[in-house]
Amino acid sequence: MKTRQRWILLVFMAMAAILLLLMWSGGITKSPSFMTASPISLTLDLDQLSDREKCPACFGVKMCPQIVTGNIKLSDWTKYKVTRYVNQKNIFYGQWDDGIGQRKVILKKLAHDHELDALDSTICERHGKNNNCDVSDSVRYLIDEYAHHSTLRPGEQILHGEKIGNGSDILLCPSIAKMDFLIDAASKFNKGQHAKTILANVLTTILVNPEPILLEAFPSSKGWPFPTFYGACGRIVVEEYVGRPLSSFVDESFKVRAYLALQLLKMANLFYENPTQFILYITDPQADNFAVVENTNIVKLVDLENLMVVDKELLIQSKVKDSDKLAVSESVTCEDQGRYTKECFSYSVDDLCDRPRTDHNYYAVCAGLLAPGLSYDFPQGLLHSIPDEDLNKLSSLPGLLTQCKNPTLGKLDLTRIEAAQQLINVLDSYLEHKK
Ligand SMILES: Nc1ncnc2c1ncn2[C@@H]1O[C@H](COP(=O)(O)OP(=O)(O)O)[C@@H](O)[C@H]1O
Numbered sequence: 175m176k177t178r179q180r181w182i183l184l185v186f187m188a189m190a191a192i193l194l195l196l197m198w199s200g201g202i203t204k205s206p207s208f209m210t211a212s213p214i215s216l217t218l219d220l221d222q223l224s225d226r227e228k229c230p231a232c233f234g235v236k237m238c239p240q241i242v243t244g245n246i247k248l249s250d251w252t253k254y255k256v257t258r259y260v261n262q263k264n265i266f267y268g269q270w271d272d273g274i275g276q277r278k279v280i281l282k283k284l285a286h287d288h289e290l291d292a293l294d295s296t297i298c299e300r301h302g303k304n305n306n307c308d309v310s311d312s313v314r315y316l317i318d319e320y321a322h323h324s325t326l327r328p329g330e331q332i333l334h335g336e337k338i339g340n341g342s343d344i345l346l347c348p349s350i351a352k353m354d355f356l357i358d359a360a361s362k363f364n365k366g367q368h369a370k371t372i373l374a375n376v377l378t379t380i381l382v383n384p385e386p387i388l389l390e391a392f393p394s395s396k397g398w399p400f401p402t403f404y405g406a407c408g409r410i411v412v413e414e415y416v417g418r419p420l421s422s423f424v425d426e427s428f429k430v431r432a433y434l435a436l437q438l439l440k441m442a443n444l445f446y447e448n449p450t451q452f453i454l455y456i457t458d459p460q461a462d463n464f465a466v467v468e469n470t471n472i473v474k475l476v477d478l479e480n481l482m483v484v485d486k487e488l489l490i491q492s493k494v495k496d497s498d499k500l501a502v503s504e505s506v507t508c509e510d511q512g513r514y515t516k517e518c519f520s521y522s523v524d525d526l527c528d529r530p531r532t533d534h535n536y537y538a539v540c541a542g543l544l545a546p547g548l549s550y551d552f553p554q555g556l557l558h559s560i561p562d563e564d565l566n567k568l569s570s571l572p573g574l575l576t577q578c579k580n581p582t583l584g585k586l587d588l589t590r591i592e593a594a595q596q597l598i599n600v601l602d603s604y605l606e607h608k609k
């Protein structure tokens with residue numbers, strides 16, 4: 175076959191495959207009238223995508239009116255049904271007409287489809303039912319059971335982490351005050367809902383991905399560097415679309431990258447020292463998990479699934495041995511698919527849960543994003559290629575970066591925390607001069 179013919183055949187086969195997929199997902203088997211009358215719906219139905227009927231085994235209902243009335247529409251390529259099979263991440267782009275203007279929003283199902291199926295099975299199993307049980311019934315049953323438990327033991331929070339057992343990372347480092355704080359935030363955000371419904375939503379959410387509850391508890395309106403959270407509808411959440419991922423800023427000017435780096439270091443500090451009694455630990459510092467607002471270049475963390483939340487007060491009260499000694503995070507050597515060894519990001523859940531003083535967030539930012547070596551997106555580090563004319567002004571930068579990435583290899587006599595704080599000062603004054 176000539177190359178040209180082969181191409182035509184290939185294109186034809188690809189089109190046929192796409193058409194088959196569309197017909198299949200368009201419900202051809204369910205709809206015998208398809209051949210005669212109804213056209214195939216090419217776009218995804220957002221209302222259907224939300225799995226609203228699973229509530230209260232869902233993330234909430236606050237945004238349902240906006241979805242049902244069609245004020246929120248899917249935009250870009252994610253609206254096409256065929257992408258349902260490609261878009262494994264379950265992230266959709268949308269446009270929200272809120273009556274005042276149009277906003278770009280992100281719609282997330284918060285987990286892969288198979289993880290959401292596993293969530294249903296978990297809820298059914300905990301109720302002692304088989305896999306295909308009615309999850310909305312079962313989640314109600316579980317909340318009643320947990321509530322009964324806590325009346326037997328007054329003072330114990332209904333959704334205390336230890337009682338729930340395995341779920342998402344928010345259940346690591348269990349603390350009654352932490353659960354109280356999260357449930358309180360969910361109750362305020364979803365005012366008007368029945369208390370038990372809110373508990374069922376919280377339970378469902380923390381079993382799969384705590385992002386919406388963290389966005390409610392640490393809101394952008396109070397200065398937290400996260401997307402604004404608008405609310406959930408069933409198994410979909412609606413958030414502010416922040417902007418392009420940080421990973422796409424690798425070739426921006428040094429000044430822009432320096433500004434992004436400065437914000438990341440300040441974020442690391444804020445997560446440790448903030449007005450709440452909690453420490454937030456970054457455990458997945460991939461550049462894709464951060465996004466940057468267009469025009470202002472403000473950085474926000476957009477994937478909160480793996481944030482660890484630690485109750486600082488509880489740590490102080492529990493008086494662990496050597497509590498004033500700094501726990502130093504370090505990378506480990508690991509194998510890449512058994513082929514070669516490399517340096518890998520690492521953390522100790524025990525240290526983060528038990529030690530009041532750690533340098534972990536600075537490690538995550540310096541080693542995971544700013545310095546060369548560890549990051550997949552930034553092999554040269556975000557702060558690569560200092561311009562010649564700034565080399566003098568920034569002469570201390572490479573040394574401080576190395577020290578912050580790995581204080582035992584660095585040549586300066588500084589802890590990681592000291593190095594990170596000096597980095598903040600150096601970048602701050604560099605950007606001040608560049609204004
Ligand atoms: N609020 C948001 N604003 C802009 N982009 C986002 C937002 N949330 C997610 N994204 C983009 O979608 C990608 C996947 O979302 P994420 O929450 O990280 O899901 P996953 O658990 O699949 O990593 C992110 O890497 C980011 O590029």
Ligand SMILES: [Mg+2]
Nearest residue numbers: 460462463477
């Ligand atoms: Mg992610």
